Amino acid sequence: MEDSERFPGPAGTPTPSGAGxxxxxxxxxxxxxxxxxxELGPRINFITGQNGSGKSAILTAICVAFGSxxxxxQRAATLKDFIKNGCSHAAVEVEIKNEGxxxxxxxIYGDAIILERRINQSGGSMTLKDHRGRKVAGxxxxxxxxxxxxNIDVENPCVVMSQDKSREFLHSGNKKDKFKFFFKATLLQxxxxxxxxxxxxxxxxxxxxxxxxxxxxxxxxxLEDLQRKIRNMKHLExxxxxxxxxxxxxxxxLVYDVDKKKKEHIVMxxxxxxxxxxxxxxxxxxxxxxxxxxxKSSKKKGQIDCLIVKASEVKSKQKEFEESISMARxxxxxxxxxxxxxxxxxxxxxxxxxxxxxxxxxxxxxxxRNTQAEKSETExxxxxxxxxxxxxxxxxxxxxxxxxxxTDYRDKIEGETDExxxxxxxxxxxxxxxxxxxxxxxxxxxxxxxxxxxxxVLQLLRAIENHRHQFKRPPIGPIGANMALANDxxxxxxxxxxxxxxxxxxxxxxxxxxxxxxNCGREANYGHLRIYIYDFERPRLNIPPHLLPxxxxxxxxxxxxxxxxxxxxxxxxxxxxxxxxxxxxxxxAKAVAFDQRMSNxxxxxxxxxxxxxxxxxxxxxxxxNQWLSKRLCASFDDQIIDREQQVQVLAKExxxxxxRKRDSEGSLHSLGETLRSAKKKRWDAERELASMKLELxxxxxxxxxxxxxxxxxxxxxx
Numbered sequence: 001m002e003d004s005e006r007f008p009g010p011a012g013t014p015t016p017s018g019a020g021x022x023x024x025x026x027x028x029x030x031x032x033x034x035x036x037x038x039e040l041g042p043r044i045n046f047i048t049g050q051n052g053s054g055k056s057a058i059l060t061a062i063c064v065a066f067g068s069x070x071x072x073x074q075r076a077a078t079l080k081d082f083i084k085n086g087c088s089h090a091a092v093e094v095e096i097k098n099e100g101x102x103x104x105x106x107x108i109y110g111d112a113i114i115l116e117r118r119i120n121q122s123g124g125s126m127t128l129k130d131h132r133g134r135k136v137a138g139x140x141x142x143x144x145x146x147x148x149x150x151n152i153d154v155e156n157p158c159v160v161m162s163q164d165k166s167r168e169f170l171h172s173g174n175k176k177d178k179f180k181f182f183f184k185a186t187l188l189q190x191x192x193x194x195x196x197x198x199x200x201x202x203x204x205x206x207x208x209x210x211x212x213x214x215x216x217x218x219x220x221x222x223l224e225d226l227q228r229k230i231r232n233m234k235h236l237e238x239x240x241x242x243x244x245x246x247x248x249x250x251x252x253x254l255v256y257d258v259d260k261k262k263k264e265h266i267v268m269x270x271x272x273x274x275x276x277x278x279x280x281x282x283x284x285x286x287x288x289x290x291x292x293x294x295x296k297s298s299k300k301k302g303q304i305d306c307l308i309v310k311a312s313e314v315k316s317k318q319k320e321f322e323e324s325i326s327m328a329r330x331x332x333x334x335x336x337x338x339x340x341x342x343x344x345x346x347x348x349x350x351x352x353x354x355x356x357x358x359x360x361x362x363x364x365x366x367x368x369r370n371t372q373a374e375k376s377e378t379e380x381x382x383x384x385x386x387x388x389x390x391x392x393x394x395x396x397x398x399x400x401x402x403x404x405x406x407t408d409y410r411d412k413i414e415g416e417t418d419e420x421x422x423x424x425x426x427x428x429x430x431x432x433x434x435x436x437x438x439x440x441x442x443x444x445x446x447x448x449x450x451x452x453x454x455x456x457v458l459q460l461l462r463a464i465e466n467h468r469h470q471f472k473r474p475p476i477g478p479i480g481a482n483m484a485l486a487n488d489x490x491x492x493x494x495x496x497x498x499x500x501x502x503x504x505x506x507x508x509x510x511x512x513x514x515x516x517x518x519n520c521g522r523e524a525n526y527g528h529l530r531i532y533i534y535d536f537e538r539p540r541l542n543i544p545p546h547l548l549p550x551x552x553x554x555x556x557x558x559x560x561x562x563x564x565x566x567x568x569x570x571x572x573x574x575x576x577x578x579x580x581x582x583x584x585x586x587x588x589a590k591a592v593a594f595d596q597r598m599s600n601x602x603x604x605x606x607x608x609x610x611x612x613x614x615x616x617x618x619x620x621x622x623x624x625n626q627w628l629s630k631r632l633c634a635s636f637d638d639q640i641i642d643r644e645q646q647v648q649v650l651a652k653e654x655x656x657x658x659x660r661k662r663d664s665e666g667s668l669h670s671l672g673e674t675l676r677s678a679k680k681k682r683w684d685a686e687r688e689l690a691s692m693k694l695e696l697x698x699x700x701x702x703x704x705x706x707x708x709x710x711x712x713x714x715x716x717x718x
Contacts, residue, residue, distance in 0.1 A: 019102040020150035022062070023112065024095040029087040030119075031057040031075075042097075050510070051534045051573060056163060063154045063162075065094045065117050066147055067126070067140075072155060074162065077546065077599065079119050090119040096150070098131070104149045108136060113146065153190075157181060177618050202307070209300035216293050219286060226283050233276060240269055392689045402678050410671050417664040420657050427654045431647055451631040452478035452504045459524035467520060471513050473536050476564050477506030479571075483562040485632055491559045491582050492632045494605040497624065498556050498580045499571070503631065505530035507570055532570050540565035543578050549601045551592060556580040556605075576602045586610055594619050 027036040032054045070076045083090040096113045110131035128137040480503030521529040557577040571577040579602035583589045593604040593612040603613040609624025
């Protein structure tokens with residue numbers, strides 16, 4: 001990139017007169033820019049360029065200019081890290097439009113406000129300038145007042161959406177993170193903080209009121225003392241008048257003595273009169289203090305009255321709720337009393353019924369005693385028949401219990417059979433997945449490139465070869481086929497989980513090559529082709545040690561190697577490979593990701609595929625994908641053997657399950673025969689019992705008809 005670039009704003013479009021829009025941005029020795037100046041249009045502005053050309057640095061500069069911290073930009077740990085390598089300072093200058101009704105202190109700043117932030121190795125400074133470039137203010141409060149006036153909140157994702165924030169929001173599956181994003185983006189977080197500050201201010205004001213009321217008491221006491229002194233002074237004036245009267249009455253009797261005393265009193269009066277103005281000044285000062293304190297107290301009491309009114313409204317609502325609860329309780333008591341009265345009436349009726357039953361029984365007993373001889377034979381038959389019916393009823397109950405037990409056992413066996421069928425289906429699905437994986441691994445063993453995109457990637461490579469003369473630089477890809485693990489296959493699964501679909505992507509040097517590669521993808525019928533545009537001439541990135549994770553564990557970047565520096569640069573810029581830490585086991589991963597809170601750690605991966613990361617205060621652990629293959633292994637034979645062994649184990653389990661299913665179906669068949677036999681026996685017993693009950697009813701009806709022939713007069717007497 002050249003040392004100085006200038007982008008003119010759009011022309012030929014009418015410019016709105018609203019204040020608060022950014023007109024111009026100038027960067028000096030900031031990140032990758034040596035001297036950059038951009039003139040922005042009044043509406044939407046698009047900044048395009050190759051990867052690594054410094055587009056994101058412009059957005060970062062705007063955030064830094066408006067007071068964002070270095071860590072808040074997720075681009076550096078401190079402000080001095082923004083200074084370009086080899087330079088001693090950096091500067092960001094943002095010119096803001098200040099015209100129209102919404103202008104900020106137009107009489108001071110004019111039609112434009114220049115916000116300048118300078119950064120050096122020891123710190124930095126911020127300055128506000130007018131439209132002529134003259135310094136107007138440099139305090140933090142003045143800058144914050146400007147930001148609040150134009151509502152430029154760079155911390156709000158709805159105002160400034162960086163790549164890291166958008167990627168973090170889209171990739172986060174945690175609902176709590178999304179709610180925090182919503183809470184901050186809709187300014188609810190700012191409202192909540194304001195409410196908390198106001199609550200704390202109200203508490204401090206109440207304490208100040210109490211303190212002022214306590215401080216008034218000694219002033220009032222001092223005022224009383226001064227008023228008592230004033231009364232004493234008035235009494236002295238009365239004494240002087242009495243002296244004059246006495247002087248006239250005494251006349252010449254005691255002229256010399258009275259003159260002497262008069263002179264003494266006059267001297268005393270002069271002295272006291274000289275002290276009167278000083279006392280009056282003290283009284284006026286104390287009265288002024290008392291008035292100011294009363295004014296403050298009245299203001300505080302007004303605020304307290306407002307709070308008391310709000311509290312009374314809440315209490316009135318509470319009282320309404322309590323009254324409704326009281327009414328509900330009264331209705332409950334009334335209903336309980338009605339229920340109690342109805343229960344008592346029912347008890348009375350039951351007593352009457354029992355009384356009538358006893359009378360009927362007594363009548364029957366009397367009648368039976370009178371006709372005992374005649375009905376003894378019939379009663380004996382009834383008793384014998386009842387014994388037979390009881391025996392038949394017991395037998396029927398036993399048959400029904402056996403039938404119910406057989407039915408429950410049949411339902412249980414049917415449920416077990418269905419569960420076994422589900423297990424067989426799940427087992428067959430797993431076998432099909434493993435067989436598909438075996439076929440894929442065998443294809444990968446024949447040609448490793450197919451592991452990163454399937455068989456169609458070969459057609460895509462042939463299409464690229466056919467159009468190779470049209471590319472400015474031949475594309476690099478798939479990424480996974482052009483890299484390898486540095487030492488052994490221990491981190492194959494972890495690296496595959498960390499980079500994911502990035503391994504299937506291709507890299508081109510410019511936009512025209514990207515369009516040509518997309519056409520090749522359509523020609524090869526290759527869907528969802530991932531393409532990254534990166535400058536092939538750019539050397540391998542040199543990452544400073546303070547930007548690397550502070551741990552001895554390896555990173556994704558440290559365990560891979562490739563002959564293409566561009567490929568490694570893409571893994572750093574697009575995949576954060578230098579900040580993805582690899583650890584051996586689960587416990588160590590939790591300690592690195594959550595407990596130790598190391599700097600520059602983006603995510604942590606275990607050798608068996610667990611993924612862990614922490615975003616602010618939210619900790620996330622994602623389990624490994626059990627169907628994921630180790631595509632970066634040097635050999636696929638071990639994976640194929642392992643998959644084949646799993647298929648054999650699953651096939652044996654499936655055979656055992658099928659045998660269990662056949663046994664269950666056989667048990668169901670024999671149980672069905674037993675159940676049909678039990679039902680036939682129950683039906684025969686029911687028919688026999690019904691015939692005996694009919695016979696018993698005939699005998700009882702004949703007996704009842706005889707008992708009902710009693711004269712009604714006997715019942716009335718009873």
